[in-house]
Amino acid sequence: MMLLSSMDRRQSSSFARYLDGESWEIKDALRDAIAKCELFESSSYELTLDQSRDLTAERLYHLLRLPFMKEHLRNQLKEKQKGFINKSLGITEIICSADMSTGVKLGVVCGLYGGAVSNLGSPEQKIKWYLPVSELEFTGMFAMTERGHGSNVRGIITEARYNQSTQEFIIHTPSEDAQKMYIGNAMKGNYAAVFAQLIINGESQGPHCFIVPIRDQNGVMWPGVTTIDMKHKEGLHGVDNGILIFNNVRIPRENLLGKFGSVSADGLYSSPVLSKSSRFNAMLAALTPTRLGLTVQAMAAMKLGLVIAVRYSHSRRQFGPKDQDEVKIIEHQTQYLRLMPHLAAALALIFTTRYAAGLMDDALCQGQDLQSNRALQALVAGLKAYSTWENVACLQDCRECTGGMGFMMENRIPSLKCDSDVFVTFEGDNMVMLQVVVRELLTQYTKLMGNNLVMGLIRNWTSSVSDSLRTSFLGFSVDKVGDLMFLLKAVSFRERVLQRSLASRLYSKVEKNKEEFFMAWNACLHHVTTLAMAHIHRVTLEQFALAVRECHIKEDRALLTK
């Protein structure tokens, strides 16, 4: 909490406001509300699992009861709300800084469950299944991942058979691998947004999302539903993750969220999207804002870790010149070199995330569906992977740079580490995210080159040569802004070289040698992930450079200490 109040103080400076961005007002209001709230005063690492979960739930409910939060939740149900996503991310960041479990639980209830209802449901469904959440009448959970299918979520095997005689869906878990796993809020929530294969007359229409009652407000379970507590995790002790098992659970026909597919009373399926595969992609696209939320959660952890480690490094002294005072440990070259690049990365990620959120807000305001904006989805996937890995590396260095103090729970770094470690694999494993990025890059590449890949490959080498010439020219520029620009050209060059060579490798494997695509892709996987990281580094650096240019004079220099 000390940190939050010191953030308040910092708030007065224009630089801090520049970093907070357009949503600074709601962020300040939230900082203030949290600083005043007793529930956030004590730390939670001394509590039992149950106590910790109860405290997290209380904290969440307290925040959701705040008038401006209620209003924000209601706005989620309206369409075309200007700046809604940017605001949501600002809220996420502040709550995660105060307590990561509360932030993640908010993400489950509002981002995932709320996102599913508001993006996949009809207007009536939104009012029925999400409006009461803003009134705290009930809370929800999001049940997509199964024991057997996490990354390859298209392969889920939970079934939803339509029973025409009762006009119900029968939700069923046919095998152990079909159990819904790691479900957040599973031990407390009342409704679940469950992904299951929609089966009508024995024919599957692919995965769809259903609202399944789990337990009522008194904790009485819905018939056929079993929840199993997953108990202890590395971190996020306040989040109650569990397993859901459905034994022929009956739910009304209206509980299918119908935006991308619905079933008439007499069992006829209709959907605005014809192909099963695009239909599923459209549903997944609804999760894009939540994915960007993860980037913000990781950034909240990084910022906090860096504040703690950098301050400590300025107060702790160790070693020094003979017969003189010991020096501050930040003055040890390695300490400085370990912490500062993370600070630079955190700054760059702030602006890149804001850029992505802006694109998303613009798209939604213009009434575009997110699923059609593949470039945006690739950007968000790349940012998710980059930011969450950067967070793990950053907190590890913060922990090491604060020595034994960094191992003590009271100094927050260990819990930040343990809480945010899961981000690298959940809501899309980072390795899978990187592949999403590269598929998009290759699609762009193919479009650019036309269908004639061979001609494309030849053209490619010529421009590659001119690339390297241009890059060397830039090497002569020596002023400070030039440095950033030079770095930018260098990472762009790396990205283009990797992209072309990957396209050519894949082309020769698939077209010339007739290898199966999955096998060819897998043989290039290291190349794929390297390209994806190169791409996201370039985009991030670009946004950072833009932010530096648009910033006022004084702060400009401070930012440039990269």
Next chain:
Amino acid sequence: MMLLSSMDRRQSSSFARYLDGESWEIKDALRDAIAKCELFESSSYELTLDQSRDLTAERLYHLLRLPFMKEHLRNQLKEKQKGFINKSLGITEIICSADMSTGVKLGVVCGLYGGAVSNLGSPEQKIKWYLPVSELEFTGMFAMTERGHGSNVRGIITEARYNQSTQEFIIHTPSEDAQKMYIGNAMKGNYAAVFAQLIINGESQGPHCFIVPIRDQNGVMWPGVTTIDMKHKEGLHGVDNGILIFNNVRIPRENLLGKFGSVSADGLYSSPVLSKSSRFNAMLAALTPTRLGLTVQAMAAMKLGLVIAVRYSHSRRQFGPKDQDEVKIIEHQTQYLRLMPHLAAALALIFTTRYAAGLMDDALCQGQDLQSNRALQALVAGLKAYSTWENVACLQDCRECTGGMGFMMENRIPSLKCDSDVFVTFEGDNMVMLQVVVRELLTQYTKLMGNNLVMGLIRNWTSSVSDSLRTSFLGFSVDKVGDLMFLLKAVSFRERVLQRSLASRLYSKVEKNKEEFFMAWNACLHHVTTLAMAHIHRVTLEQFALAVRECHIKEDRALLTK
């Protein structure tokens, strides 16, 4: 426990025995004893802090009561015990695999407290202060680190003033910065080996080690001693770390461990080592075996993490060619490329640690003092840094490669991560360890070049040229063993280039530009740490290559899959 018993099975193979080394017999005996012991059956992550500490203590006492363990502890009191260190490390590894907290607590009681008494004490002192530990009459702790001084331990400020009239030392904590911190076993142990500045008639003789009673067997505190519980850490919940504060605590004159300095009844100080600085180095050298123990603890965690992650990767399937079964995740190129290098590093570290332990055992058997063997100390410091960092990276990849499963406590990876994370900073921060390595390398370099550094630098460039020629020649060798040899030459070359350029940078800063040594060194710190890592990589690869050569045919090939 499942893992331990599966290790038992694996034990039958000659390869496993080759990996276990000479101490395979005691390791097997210990595996067997742990598998049979009920105390090790349940996991400890559901316990409260107190329960967890009690369980750890019970586990440790159970193991110390085993006849072969008792015998081993008694051997610690004898001099020139062949293979004692290698055996101790084998014991450490097995106990750490079963439970890291128990292993670390064993390290505190036997390695650190026991090491201090047996290496710094007279024969009578050993019998008085350590023999009872083997009988479990009491346990000890090791109090060196202070709030203000962790890495720079020479600067500790706890005082031990000699009072001639009562023939006592007065142990005192003069300020908050002098509090003994992070002390393991502080809440349960009976005696502490306390490092304090020895002051006689107002004059300091530098840090010495004193046995200070903390509490008796009934928990009654010794007058003037205060302990403060440090409670929750990132991991090692079973280890009771605390703060010790001494308020003019009186201890008899005989409680000064006298090997490197003692005080006569009438207050005359005598020491076999004249310079204060060498005296302190000699005392620190006594800790070298414990430092190597850390490498073994990190390896135990790595091995276990890899066993879990590699097995899971062979059973879990996700994604695959169109219309075919999903493939095992180990077949995804990135999964394989993430895990295998860690496996190779773990194997290489096994042999390098054994090599270092062998050198230490030989030195002790020949009656050499460890403090004079600076090369060995540099090797152990380098191994400590390399292995503990490699462990952090390895477990992070194991965690990520096992997805959500890797975040669940029941799958052990999270607790391995949290327990072993402290190794990178404790008992010598890794950054400091790397500097120890480089000081030794530069000393060797100066000896090699004679006093004429300038001539040395010239000679240096000539041999550098011939180096690169030799290296390119080796590039032509294409057989498999050649690959390993080529890699070895490459890392040796890198090390030599870094070493020469560092020597020349330091020379020009200190000799030519007359910079203060600490400042010059600090300006090169990144170079220093890079050189140290290059050095330890080379030594490790060398030992791995040697082990491959000395191994029998079949396993040879398995090992070579690096």
